[in-house]
Amino acid sequence: MVMSDFMALPEDLQEKASEYIASLKREARQRLLEKHGGKLPPRQFGLHKGKYNFDIDFDEPIEGFEPYM
Numbered sequence: 001m002v003m004s005d006f007m008a009l010p011e012d013l014q015e016k017a018s019e020y021i022a023s024l025k026r027e028a029r030q031r032l033l034e035k036h037g038g039k040l041p042p043r044q045f046g047l048h049k050g051k052y053n054f055d056i057d058f059d060e061p062i063e064g065f066e067p068y069m
Contacts, residue, residue: 006017032040061069 006014009017
């Protein structure tokens, strides 16, 4: 479900959808705990290292945006 679909629902159904999503998140966490013996696995730092590249001039002002800065 994307946000636009969610926002198109009536308010009472948005609440039901939110509750369902929360229950799915609880179930996913419970499965993860069961899989790892009751403890969450350690976080993996640097997982995305090297996957994103920024231009050298990334921090330079963008032409045409001077009035907004």
